[in-house]
Amino acid sequence: MRGLGVAKYFAMVVLFFTAFTLAAMAQGRATVYGTVTDPTGAVVPGAQVTLTNLGTQQTQHAVSASDGSYVIPSVLASRYSLKVEAQGFESFLAKDLVVQVDENRLIPVQLGVGAVGQEVVVTDTPVQVDTREGTLTQVIDAERVKDLPLNGRNPLDLQFLVAGAGNSTNLSGQQQNALVSFNGGRYNTNNYTLDGVDNEDPFFDSPSVVPNPDALDQFSIKTSNYGAQEGRSSGAQINAIIKSGTNKFHGSLFEYLRNEVLDAKPYLSDTVAPYRRNQFGGSIGGPILRDKLFFFFSYQGTRTVANPNAITLIVPSAAERAGNFAELCPAGFDASGTCKSTAKPNKQLTLPGTKTKAPFNNLATYVYPGSVNFMNALVPAANGAGNNYTYTPHTHAADDQYITRVDARLGERDTIFGHLIYVPTNNINDQTPALNLPGFLQDIKYTNWHVAINETHTFSPHLINVATFGYNNIVRHQSPIVPGDASWSGFGSGIVKADASGPKGFDTKVPTYFNAFAAWPLDQFRHEYQYSDMLSWTHGKHTITTGFDVRQNYTYQNQYFQGDGQVLFAASYTGDQLADFVTGRPNSITQGSSNAGRPRNVVPNVYLQDDWKATPRLTLNLGVRWEPFVAAHDDFGRVSTFRLGQQSTVLPNAPAGVLFPGDAGMPKDGIADKWNHFSPRVGFALDVFGNGKTSLRGGFGLYYSDINTQAYNSESLNQPYAYKLTINKPAGGLANPYGAGGSPYPYVAPDPSQYSSYQFTLPVTIQGFDPDFQVGRVEQWNINVQQQLPWKMISTIAYVGTNGEHLILTYDANPGVYSLGGKRQYAPTFDMIQQFNSEGHSNYHSLQMTLNKRLSHGITLMANYTWSKALDNITAQNTKMTNPFDFSDSRGLSDVDLRHVFVMSGIWRMPSLRNHFVNAVLGGWELNGIWSIQSGSPFTVMSGADNSKSLQNQDRADQIGIARTYPNRPRAQQMDEYFDTSAFTANAPGTFGTARRNSLIGPGQDRVTLGLVKRLVTVEQARLLFRAEFFNAFNHPTLNNPTANVSSAQFGKINGAGDPRVGQVALRVEF
Structure with a gap:
């Protein structure tokens, strides 16, 4: 199958070369601007400005306005020359200008009096501060992407170099790439684009494809107050671009090896687990037709074999x-x-x-x-x-990545580029290695396709149009690997398979003894089409940008979760879990029939932005974005929700409270569309002294967040579309788990024509959206000062804040009630009623300080310090509320709160020496690295018992004393008792605990990553390089948070630590 995919990929590459017939937004484009003056400082209107790409000779033009200002929008990141000509003046030529992605590059021009044929050449243009926008943006440039050490060669790790970056989620087999929080926002509220096209998995809101560092040119991260051109999310905007071909051939070959021989022992282990990872491949780019047509191609293969600790x-x-x-x-x-x-x-x-x-x-x-x-x-x-x-378990993974980009110049007015990416992956691993029996594995295959086509038409130097088409396709196939294809029904139990023809899975748990778990079967197909157009008009002091963005999302999922039964043994019958297992007496059996959801929607966005140079030193950024919420429509109509007391007419036998499309007051898609979502954006940039060296900037904006399709898909789990059953302490044990009523399985969902006669099985479990559901929105604001410093350095000091409202959360609308002895309030008709509510809220304030030095004299440096506080009542949409009766009871420090974060990264390329022999030994070295220091993450002390009888198992402990932590103790004492455990006890019956959520802070982190590069051989334009990279180079233990469950024998103790020092080496050829 992999071979067929590769053949399909190269067939599509041929189409790219032969048919660019079609042409998201212009994210990833830069702006070059400035003012043309004469030697006296007077402005020069009517000057001809020409910007030339040094790699492709493509030109862009502008004419200085009446106030001498010029603006060249929609500039691709590259190296340029800028030439300015005016009658009666010498021409001005600035050479080798580096323009970065999303940069506002200020190039002030002073023309000398003289003949037009005379020319003043500038070879070292200083980096100016941003005097055009109030957006906080940091760029991870090409030098950092290529040279900074990356464990696994994943450029997403460089997101943490940016001010405001916080905690990340753990990467699991469920999603391909980890998520990061920016400025106290939720993990899944960032927006990722690649070459201007959406690059997100709509199911998880995580990045879809991540180009390897030999294919990725650079990326920007906009963390606060970005303009109306960008939306879809309330977090950061991460805009990446792929390398392109030029008039000169360039490329690389590489082999990276990670091996346990280079690794230190884990802090709490005496052995190093076997681990092999090979990453190999190369890239090449160059001309097809000089100055007209260019190509770039990259391949990376990754093979990982690991034997985790025994x-x-x-x-x-x-x-x-x-x-x-x-x-x-x-x-x-x-x-x-x-x-x-x-x-x-x-x-x-x-x-x-x-x-x-x-x-x-x-x-x-x-x-x-x-x-x-x-x-x-x-x-x-x-x-x-x-x-x-x-x-010792054995896992392995095989990942491949094929990337092709083509750039074409179709004349003086039109350019077009496109990319095609194909990423097949296959990972076989043990999902729960802690207690899993040998042979139980999960096999997850992902196939990703990503397409972008972008056409730019220049009507005039003042009017430019950018049209983009994008396609993002993700296919996920998850299969269990069960020894002997075993099943409980095959062993003679009375469990009946929920789907007669569905694939098998296995999930049996005997706590403290062993588990037998393999991933449940799952098929997912996720598609997104994107059509966008942006028109940029420079008129006098105004640069007006307007456009639209239409995204068409489609997700198909068929899942067989718990079809063969999820069986749990819990010492309920004999006093011991294993004895319960041997006697066939489970504590619970949970089963669910297969369900298929097909949510899809088409979402239009329209925006208008005016960057108005109100005075020679003040620019205002005024914009508005129309971003309606369009609920996803399920192709099968498998939507239902809970409205207390209302009787359905569509399914008249449904319990009162369960509604379906067609019932009075029930939106056809479960949520009402919101067409009145307008997002104002206001910003300013003041050139304080008028010399481009000091700027005062700031702004305010309103941003909405979309809902991922994972939330929509939950509704397809409800009756009558599927049937889920939990049997607690079945009287007949495994032999007869369903009792006298017999098994409801295999379950076949009724046809809509049968709805009127369908009989519901009680109690009913419901998943859906709250009747008053609103879409989350976040207010962003910042005010900052930028200062130009010597040696091509820029410093920024900023106050950054956010406030989130109507954030999505999950809660049980039918919890147990203490006064009813723990029975659910709507029992026996209803079991759990899981609803998506919009009563989440968040608040964030921070001081952010940045120092950024662009590469010069072989040195580049970026340092960021963030002092912040993040509050919320829940951090992730799928996290249970502690107290389902009072959401405000959970307000506290956010899970993403990190009070202090300092990150510094740098590259030092040592100069070549004249003496050939001395240079061979001492020359050609490069040192690079990342130093990260941060405060610990907050945690909550839990009771470990359901004393509230709410059936949520989220009770907090009671705090009966002063909660002291001991972060300054010797490490061994910290691990034995990190905080004063005597200050906590189990919560009182009928309460949810007095200990506040996230009231304690765990151990901090101090990590250094180092890389050493040696240029071994240079032959003309080719170089052979050796790299050695060490992550956590000084092997500094990063302790995990302690066990915070008062009922645990490990209460207060730290039982784990982060990764020890790990190393990788590489050989590279670059030309």
Whole structure:
């Protein structure tokens, strides 16, 4: 299948070369601007300004206005020359100007009096501050992308170099790329574009494809107050561009190796787990037709083989397999068969489902044959001391990335470029390695396609149009790998498969002993089409930008979660989990039939932006964006929701409160569309002294967040579209889990023509949107001062704030009620009612300081310090509310709060030496690295018991003393007791705990990443380089947060640490 995909890719590449017939927005484009003056400082109107791309010889033109100002918009990041000519003056030529993505590049021009044929050449143009926009933007330029150390060669890691960047989510098999919080925002509220085209997975709102560093040119991150041209999200805008071909051939070959030989031992381990990762490939770019047609191609392959640290399980002994659990009482038994001691680790078992003590812990007459079959097939015998079984899991991954970009000049007025990206991945790994039995794996295959076509037409130097088409396609196929294709029904149990023809999965848990889990089968197809057009008009003191952006999203998902049963054993019958398992007595069995959702929508956006040079020193940024919310429509109509007390007429047998499309007051898509979403944007930039060296900037804007399709898909889980059943403590055990009523499976969803007669099975579980659901919005503001410094440095000091309202959250609208003994308030008709609500809120304030030095004299430097405080009542949409009756009770420090963050990165290229022999030894070296220091993350002290009887299992502890942490103790003492555990106890019955959410702060982080590069051989334009890179180079332990559950034996203790020092080496050829 991979070979077919590659063949398809190269067939499509051929089409790129032969048919550029079509041509998002202009994200990723820069602006070059300035003022033309004479030697006296008087402005020069009517000057001809020509900007020339040094790589492709493409030109762009402007004419200085009556006030001497000129603006050249829609400039691609590259190297340029700028020539200015005016009658009666010498011409001005600035050479080798580096223009970065999304940059406002100020080039002031002073013309000398003289003949037009005379020319003044400037070879070193200083970097000026931004005097045109109030947007806070930082650029990760080509030098940093190419040279800074990256573990796994993932440029997304460089997002953390930016001021305001906070915590990130952990990467899992569910999403391809981790998410980052900016300025206290949620992880999934950033917007990623690639060559001006949307680059997001609409299911998770995470980046879709991430070009390798040999293909990625650079990217910008706009963190506050970006203009009306950009929207869709309330977080940061990350705009990346792929390298392009020029009139000169350039490229690379590389091989990177990560090997455990270069790694240090983990802080809490005596061994280094085997790990091999090879990343290999290359790139090439150049001309097809000089000055007319250019190409760029990159390939990277990644092969990873890992043997994580050994896993130790507790498996049943031969006696226990036969039902004899005498060894659970090492103290021995008295004559009656009662265990002589109740102190741990002694256990006195009871006969299943009774309070009668099991004599000598012998349950041989209760052994369930299906469990015996399970053990014989899946549970190995002990191979270590006691009943321990130890093994080393084996995982591997194969990822490939093919990237092609073509740029064409179609005349003096038209340019077009496009890219085609194909990324197939295949990862086979153990999803729950802590206690999983050997052989249970998940096989996840992703196939990503990304297409961008961009056409720029210049009507005149004052009027430019940019049209873009984009396509983003993600296919995910997830399959379980189960030894022997085992199933509980195959072992003889009474569990009936939820879908007669559906694929198998497996999920059985015997806590503290072992798990048998493989990922549930899942197929997903996610598509997004994007059509955008932007018109930029420079008129006098105004640069007016207007345009539209239309995105068409489509997601298809078919999932078989828990189709074979999720079986949990919890010591509910005998007093021991393993004994419950051997006797076939589960604590719960959860099953769900397959469900298929197909949410799709078409979302139009329109914007107008005016960058008005109000005075020679003051520019105002005034914009508005119309960004309506259009709810996703399910092709199958599988939508339902909860409205207390209202009876459905579409499905008249539904319990009162469950509504469907067609019922009164029920929007056809579950949520009402919002057409009145207008987002004003206001900014300013003041050239304080009029010399382009000091600017005062700021602004305010309103930004809306979209809803990912993962939320929409949840509605397809409801009856009658699917059927989910949880059986708590089934009286018949595994032999007869459904009781006298029999099994409702296999389940076949009714046709809409059968809705009127469909009989609901109680209790009903509902997932849907709250009746008053609103779309989240965030207000952003900042005020900052930029100052030009010597040595091509710019410093920025900023106050940055955000305020979020109507943020999406998840809560149970039918929790247990303490006064009802823990019964749900709408029982027995309804079980859990999971609703998406919009009562989340957030607040963020910060001081951000930045120092940025562009590459000169072989040195580049970026340093950022952020002092901030982030508050909210919930940080992620899928996190449960602690108290479903009072959302304000959860207000506290946000999960993304990091009080202090300092990050510095730099590159130092040592100069070449004249003496050939000395240069071979001491010359050609490069040192690069990243130093990161940050405060710890907040955490909440939990009760570990459902004393509120709310059925949420999210009770906080009661705080009965002063909660002190001990971050300055010696490390061993910190790990033994990080905070004063005596200050907390289990919450009182009927309460949710007095300890505040996220009231304690965990250990901080101090990490240094270093890279060393040596140029070994240089032959004409080709160089052979050796690289060695070390992450956490000084092996400084980064402790995890402590166990914060008062019911845990590990309460207050730290049991884990971050990665130790790991290394990778590489050989590169660059030309």
